[in-house]
Amino acid sequence: MTRNKISYGNLQAFLNELYPQSLAESWDKVGNHFGQASDSVKKILVALELRPQVIQEAIDLGIDTIVMHHPPIFHGINRFDYADPEVAMYAELIKHDIKVFALHTNLDVAPNGMNDWLAQALDLEDIQAVTPDEVSGNPGLARMGHFSQPLTRTQVLAKIKSAFKVDSLTYMESQEKPAYQSLAVIGGAGGSELEDIKASGVDVFVTGDISHHVGHQALDTGMLVVDASHYIEAIFIEKMTDILEKAKIKKQWAVTIQASKANTNPFQYFN
Secondary structure (H helix, E strand, O other): OOOEOEEHHHHHHHHHHHOOHHHOOOOOOOEEEEOOOOOEEOEEEEEOOOOHHHHHHHHHHOOOEEEEOOOOOOOOOOOOOOOOHHHHHHHHHHHOOOEEEEOOHHHHHOOOOHHHHHHHHOOOEEEEEOOOOOOOOOOOOOEEEEEEEEEOHHHHHHHHHHHOOOOOOEEEOOOOOOOEEEEEEEEEEOHHHHHHHHHHOOOEEEEEOOOHHHHHHHHOOOOEEEEOOHHHHHHHHHHHHHHHHHHHHHHOEOOEEEEOOOOOOOOOOOO
16 A cells, blocks of 8 residues: 655644644744754654653654644743753754654644543533634633533542542642532643633633642632643643544555653652
């Protein structure tokens, strides 16, 4: 069977069609970070973010393209000083001719993106956008749904912990309720959306990176607010690998796709 060679431009076009860059927040740095459209793509690594262990994994596997969730370059580079750990990573990418493409807040917002995946992982039913923009059609960040039956707080927390394979959870609630059934979720840092989530009337809000002061605000909402960590977004690796594998079969791409096995979670926990 004849396989079709693809260029980096072909890959970018495919991903941009699924997750338009127009959906990204204005401050975000989505899209191409390293490489040019005419470059060929033969081996793709799917990763959450750029870290030295991910780059080494790519080098060891002979990868020429990395598709990731977190954009590797957010701020300008004043000096290309290899003593700077971040600059050293960029130098390795250039040295080994590795292309990098990032899908961040555009993927968070889009259908079949980050927050749909997280809601599905929790087995929610009737998943829908919390704050859709009816004019633009932009569904917004948060997704909400409900469990098939009411759960106790212990059951909810156990379900979240299991679904996202996390070692521990931080939660905020002023008073425990007899039962919980509706839940909203935002991957990454969703504390700024607290009021919109409260207005939706859900029982539970799951996100990450809750600060001390936002934690106090969470107590005032009447919801069970759960900080499951930013790293729950590692679901990107499994889901994007599956999307690319299906595209490979459908479009007969002559590529190899590899899911990163590198753990890039910066936090360790003492229990």
